[in-house]
Amino acid sequence: MEQEDARQQGMVFNIQKYSVHDGPGIRTIVFLKGCSLACRWCSNPESQSGFPELAYNAGRCLSLGKCGHCLPACPHGSIAEGSDGKPSIDRSHCTGCSLPCVQACPAQGLLAYGQPKSVDEVLRVVEQDMAFYSRSGGGLTLSGGEPLLQGSFALALLREARKRRIKTAVETCGMVAPDVVREAASCLNHVLFDLKHMDAAVHKAQTGCSNARILDNFRILADDFPEVPVLARTPVIPGVNDTPEAIAAIADFVRPFGRIRYELLPYHRLGTQKYHFLGREAPLGDAQLGKDLFRALQGVALDILGERVQIPG
Ligand code: SF4
Ligand code: SF4
Structure with a gap:
């Protein structure tokens, strides 16, 4: 099984070193191709298809x-x-x-x-920065796309990373099979879990899917894996969830899970050039999020969750 893990292949579109935004410490982010949602504001449009593009x-x-x-x-x-x-x-x-x-x-x-890579090929790149991880508490973060959609490859990466004493995290949209969530949780040191909207109809209109399975998977992680720290995150998107009501509804959902921290992320347009490279138009055009509105929405979350709200530095 262990040798099989190292040889497993998956579709990877980027490996980004020295990240300080996607989990504790200094991290290497491995981006896997394919996503189960189709968010209109996606900043990694090259992640959405599971195939090379x-x-x-x-x-x-x-x-x-x-x-x-x-x-x-x-x-x-x-x-x-x-x-x-x-x-x-x-x-x-x-x-x-x-x-x-x-x-x-x-x-x-x-x-x-997008390029096929083996677990061993990926981890050889990740291992180059072991000294930074041990000093900063960092490690490997799987991102995407939805990294857990490539279930057996993602799980093999996580198992093999842990075997090599690399701390692991995942950025997930939560729209994956509950069995994969359970299996991943048993080899994760940290989870970054996106909650985009509490209204199922709005969620479906803006991402292509209802939020029902996402919320179920969130409960699984929060209730059944108390040893795994979870940071719930909401990307604040103009015209989608940039209202006090939308943010309050998400914070109210998070509130009973007392150990879970929460963070709001401001919308940005860094993916626009990649849409053009793919011959596509960015669906949100030149929409922007005002700084004052973002701070006001952080205030809404702070009123409900207090010090559990993480303010990005
Ligand atoms: S243009 Fe498209 S079909 Fe032609 S070689 Fe390139 S990827 Fe293949
Ligand atoms: S014409 Fe442009 S796109 Fe085509 S091979 Fe030359 S540099 Fe590349």
Whole structure:
């Protein structure tokens, strides 16, 4: 079983070192591809599909006149010349391919979001920073997408990390099978659990799914795994949950679980460029969240949960 864990493969789209925002201490964040929700504000659009995806960064392209290697590399004729003299990609045909155009591109104008990696390959990168983890109380955080959606790979990563004395955390949206939550919890040192809205209909309209299973999984973690610290988090999104009523409803849900801490995260637009690289429009456009409104909503949570509210530094 242990050797099998190290050899298991999953779809990874990024490994980010020296993070201080996603769990205690200094951490390495491993981003797994695939998500069970489709949040309209997603800042990692490249995480949503479970498969490798083609990204095109026009700013790095040398132009077809000077280069043009991608054109003949595509076996499906999905790349043509655009009006700007650079590639125009027909994404309706650009699926299920092994991305030879990315291999052909010398300038990183074409990129692949997502690569298969083994548990051992991932942990060899994570282990490079063991000294930082032991000094800061940090470790590995699995993120995504929804990392627990790749259940057997995520569980193998967590088991093998613990075997190698690496502390583990997961950032989850909670929309996964309860059995996977239970199994993951037994090899986690920390959970970051997103609660986005308490109204099931609004949750479904904004994320594609009702919140019923998410809330059930939250109760499982809170009640059945008292040894695992849980931080509930709400990304505050303009037009979705940026009202005192919405935040109060979430804080009221968290309140009976006395050991659970809570944090509000302000909406940001850092994912906008990645939508463009994928040939998509960012669904929320140029929506913004005012600082004063965010502070007022933190005040709502503080009134209900007091010192259990964590204020990001
Ligand atoms: S990913 Fe495949 S189908 Fe799409 S443009 Fe590249 S080679 Fe063509
Ligand atoms: S191979 Fe890359 S740099 Fe060359 S034309 Fe295609 S996208 Fe541009």
